[in-house]
Amino acid sequence: MANLSIHSKKHKVCVVGSGNWGTTIAKVVAENVAEHPDIFEQDIQMWVYEEEYTIPSSSKHHDPGSALSTKPQKLTQLINGLHENVKYLPDIALPKNIIANPDVASTVEGATILIFNLPHQFIGRICDNLVGKVLPYARGISCIKGVSVSDQGCELFSESIGKKLNIYCGALSGANIANEVALEKWSETTVAYEPPAMDSKQPTPEGSPHGSTANLTSLNNEKSSPKAKLAALPAEYPPLNHKNIRSLFHRPYFHVRMTTDVAGVSLGGALKNIVALAAGFVDGLGWGDNAKSAVMRIGILEEVKFGLQFFGHSCRGETFTEESCGVADIITSCSGGRNFRCAKMAVKEGKAIGEIEERELNGQKLQGTSTAYEVNAFLKVKGVEGEFPLFTAVYNILEGNNRPEDIPRLVEGHSRADLD
Numbered sequence: 133m134a135n136l137s138i139h140s141k142k143h144k145v146c147v148v149g150s151g152n153w154g155t156t157i158a159k160v161v162a163e164n165v166a167e168h169p170d171i172f173e174q175d176i177q178m179w180v181y182e183e184e185y186t187i188p189s190s191s192k193h194h195d196p197g198s199a200l201s202t203k204p205q206k207l208t209q210l211i212n213g214l215h216e217n218v219k220y221l222p223d224i225a226l227p228k229n230i231i232a233n234p235d236v237a238s239t240v241e242g243a244t245i246l247i248f249n250l251p252h253q254f255i256g257r258i259c260d261n262l263v264g265k266v267l268p269y270a271r272g273i274s275c276i277k278g279v280s281v282s283d284q285g286c287e288l289f290s291e292s293i294g295k296k297l298n299i300y301c302g303a304l305s306g307a308n309i310a311n312e313v314a315l316e317k318w319s320e321t322t323v324a325y326e327p328p329a330m331d332s333k334q335p336t337p338e339g340s341p342h343g344s345t346a347n348l349t350s351l352n353n354e355k356s357s358p359k360a361k362l363a364a365l366p367a368e369y370p371p372l373n374h375k376n377i378r379s380l381f382h383r384p385y386f387h388v389r390m391t392t393d394v395a396g397v398s399l400g401g402a403l404k405n406i407v408a409l410a411a412g413f414v415d416g417l418g419w420g421d422n423a424k425s426a427v428m429r430i431g432i433l434e435e436v437k438f439g440l441q442f443f444g445h446s447c448r449g450e451t452f453t454e455e456s457c458g459v460a461d462i463i464t465s466c467s468g469g470r471n472f473r474c475a476k477m478a479v480k481e482g483k484a485i486g487e488i489e490e491r492e493l494n495g496q497k498l499q500g501t502s503t504a505y506e507v508n509a510f511l512k513v514k515g516v517e518g519e520f521p522l523f524t525a526v527y528n529i530l531e532g533n534n535r536p537e538d539i540p541r542l543v544e545g546h547s548r549a550d551l552d
């Protein structure tokens with residue numbers, strides 16, 4: 133087929149991270165670059181935190197006669213040889229254009245689109261290693277569910293990545309249990325991207341509260357960082373407007389809705405992990421679906437309140453109630469997510485959730501436990517712990533100050549009016 137593109141260069145896409153969701157998103161984008169060769173280069177470099185791994189005897193790749201199969205191997209070699217991430221996404225065939233790379237600097241080299249997808253506790257250090265190694269006009273998308281809390285306040289990862297690397301960074305988040313997406317079972321997701329004006333030959337959707345200009349000011353209401361100057365995407369590249377960003381993620385089984393609300397999308401993904409722990413706690417007590425629904429209802433109200441109170445000038449309440457990254461992610465995460473499952477087991481077995489995480493997840497990481505502590509530290513500094521009774525209850529249960537049985541009492545009386 134003739135290449136009708138008027139652009140002499142194509143976008144090089146890389147994925148920083150290769151866990152359960154990192155590998156799944158690499159599969160999604162690897163399929164899409166193959167379908168849009170006029171916009172994207174064909175290979176996807178995927179950064180892997182290198183480790184040695186022995187193929188388990190339950191794997192179809194296990195061959196007792198082969199030393200390769202019974203001895204530990206480098207995970208990158210296994211992924212590149214088998215086209216499968218045998219540790220973090222077993223039994224899912226990966227497209228051959230995914231290249232596992234243990235070196236983060238060469239993973240991002242020459243990339244114009246960087247997709248950040250790793251447990252949130254590791255992103256700060258990785259970004260430190262990337263300073264000065266990223267194209268000045270690169271653009272990022274963060275798939276990370278968490279927030280970055282420091283004495284500077286509460287920051288979105290899209291923003292902390294953007295500031296550290298001096299690039300624009302959007303966010304992807306939705307009701308997306310990775311294993312289901314990897315099996316190509318239908319789901320929706322939300323991608324928040326506010327194209328810097330110079331990247332876009334197309335207007336952002338009508339009604340956009342932010343227009344189409346780059347906004348690198350802090351999304352935290354009370355702090356605003358100096359505006360960093362973004363480098364323009366050279367005209368040789370196809371524009372990075374909503375249409376082209378969407379074409380990188382949208383699949384027949386993975387439906388993308390675009391928005392410009394980076395704060396709402398990021399916060400929905402981060403805060404629902406705290407709610408999922410609460411749902412696991414009450415389910416672990418055997419309290420049933422009504423109790424879980426109550427937790428979800430209060431959880432969504434606290435999400436909206438948190439967004440509007442601390443990120444109000446850039447966050448839309450409707451994002452939490454209308455988009456996949458909001459209410460839908462609460463529902464899916466409180467049904468089958470890892471935070472929910474591990475919290476439930478912890479209560480049923482009377483064990484610490486960290487012990488369950490270690491035993492059950494084969495190296496995958498819970499995000500809700502650390503997020504509950506981080507959000508609590510921020511709420512404490514602001515003096516508003518009492519205004520977020522569910523988030524606070526989860527923290528206190530993890531700390532051992534309260535028991536899961538206390539949740540109804542702790543959230544009682546917090547009607548919609550109380551949360552306003």
Ligand SMILES: NC(=O)C1=CN([C@@H]2O[C@H](COP(=O)(O)OP(=O)(O)OC[C@H]3O[C@@H](n4cnc5c(N)ncnc54)[C@H](O)[C@@H]3O)[C@@H](O)[C@H]2O)C=CC1
Pocket residue numbers: 149150151152153154155180181182220249250251252254275276277278308309310311495496497498499
């Ligand atoms: N798994 C899921 O169903 C979904 C996860 N997410 C979010 O995506 C983000 C990434 O999650 P997953 O890919 O599932 O990760 P994961 O939970 O599978 O975590 C394991 C990953 O962490 C890496 N890792 C371990 N120690 C490390 C270190 N010291 N430095 C750097 N990396 C290290 C491992 O190599 C592996 O790639 C998280 O924020 C999560 O909340 C979002 C949607 C769905």
Ligand SMILES: O=C(CO)COP(=O)(O)O
Pocket residue numbers: 277306307308309310405408461464465468469470471472498499
């Ligand atoms: O984010 C998720 C689903 O959208 C996955 O949640 P867990 O990390 O709790 O598995």
